[in-house]
Amino acid sequence: MRSAIHMLLLVACIASAACNSDDRHARILIESDASIGRLGLAALGSAETLEQDGRITASRRIRMTDGVQIDAWVIAARGTTQRGTVVALHGLKHSKSQNVGLAEELAERGFDVVLIDHRAHGDSDGEYTTWGAKEADDVRRVVDALLAEALIRKPFYVWGVSMGGTTAIRYAACDTRVAGCMAVAPYTSGPQVARRLLLLLSPETYEQAWQRAGELAGFDPRDASALAAVRQLHCPLVVVHGTLDTLVPFSHGQAIVAAAAGPAELIDIPAATHGTVLVLRDAWFADRMVDLAEGHLPAPTTDAAAD
Numbered sequence: 001m002r003s004a005i006h007m008l009l010l011v012a013c014i015a016s017a018a019c020n021s022d023d024r025h026a027r028i029l030i031e032s033d034a035s036i037g038r039l040g041l042a043a044l045g046s047a048e049t050l051e052q053d054g055r056i057t058a059s060r061r062i063r064m065t066d067g068v069q070i071d072a073w074v075i076a077a078r079g080t081t082q083r084g085t086v087v088a089l090h091g092l093k094h095s096k097s098q099n100v101g102l103a104e105e106l107a108e109r110g111f112d113v114v115l116i117d118h119r120a121h122g123d124s125d126g127e128y129t130t131w132g133a134k135e136a137d138d139v140r141r142v143v144d145a146l147l148a149e150a151l152i153r154k155p156f157y158v159w160g161v162s163m164g165g166t167t168a169i170r171y172a173a174c175d176t177r178v179a180g181c182m183a184v185a186p187y188t189s190g191p192q193v194a195r196r197l198l199l200l201l202s203p204e205t206y207e208q209a210w211q212r213a214g215e216l217a218g219f220d221p222r223d224a225s226a227l228a229a230v231r232q233l234h235c236p237l238v239v240v241h242g243t244l245d246t247l248v249p250f251s252h253g254q255a256i257v258a259a260a261a262g263p264a265e266l267i268d269i270p271a272a273t274h275g276t277v278l279v280l281r282d283a284w285f286a287d288r289m290v291d292l293a294e295g296h297l298p299a300p301t302t303d304a305a306a307d
Helices: 002-030 035-044 047-052 096-108 133-148 163-174 190-198 203-217 226-230 250-259 282-293
Strands: 058-063 069-075 084-089 111-116 156-161 178-184 237-242 264-269
Touching: 002 190, 002 203, 035 096, 047 058, 058 133, 069 096, 069 133, 084 096, 084 133, 084 163, 096 111, 096 156, 096 282, 111 133, 133 163, 156 163, 156 282, 163 178, 163 226, 163 237, 178 282, 190 203, 226 250, 237 250, 237 282, 250 264
Parallel strands: 084 111, 084 156, 156 178, 178 237, 237 264
Antiparallel strands: 058 069, 069 111
């Protein structure tokens, strides 16, 4: 009897260890250190101060269907030109502070701008990041809420970098109001680009980690994909990608553009890495958004940094 009990305890311990290991691997995939983005927000100051100083027009917290509240800022267009609205989406570990300079440039060119903190980032709620799966629907719901308040105007455009780039493509594919999308260093899918986080796992164990991550965070890992979404994209797409990007290799940008259902262009930035692709001035990106809004897809170039 004692031997049977010991055997049952041993089996239970092994099963518990395996479960804990699965959870540990899964949490590496969906728990992101967002301290960089929060430090960026702290350096900018509170939303109230930014409104008083005229840097932002409004701030809102918008509740998602799962209870997560997404924090968003609006910067109204400046001047007499009215081009619609650009939603600007930050990358993994960052916050809307990453795109404030770009937003100000866009506002000067006549765009209303929406800056969003992704779930589990910045001032938004949430425990887990889902690599664009839930984030795309978050964007749509934020846009709906701000439009209902007449804080933003159609047509809509979306700009995003890294995870924000993949989210931008996913959002544009599911919202027919989007008239153009620009994605900077987007990845084809979360499971493909995150392999480096769990490099020593076997393919089978890595897939199990993603399945468990989906269970914990309530999403289907297959939805964390720009490649699937771009095949449904109805609007023009511009992808900007550094040729020396090792975190999200240039081949991801190439694959996304090749799979696009509609007009798409790839702008390669020679010698740029994932961390330096944004060294292009905010003004350069803002000008490319104007091109997109005016129906002029930029031709592929190798000297964009000199623009």
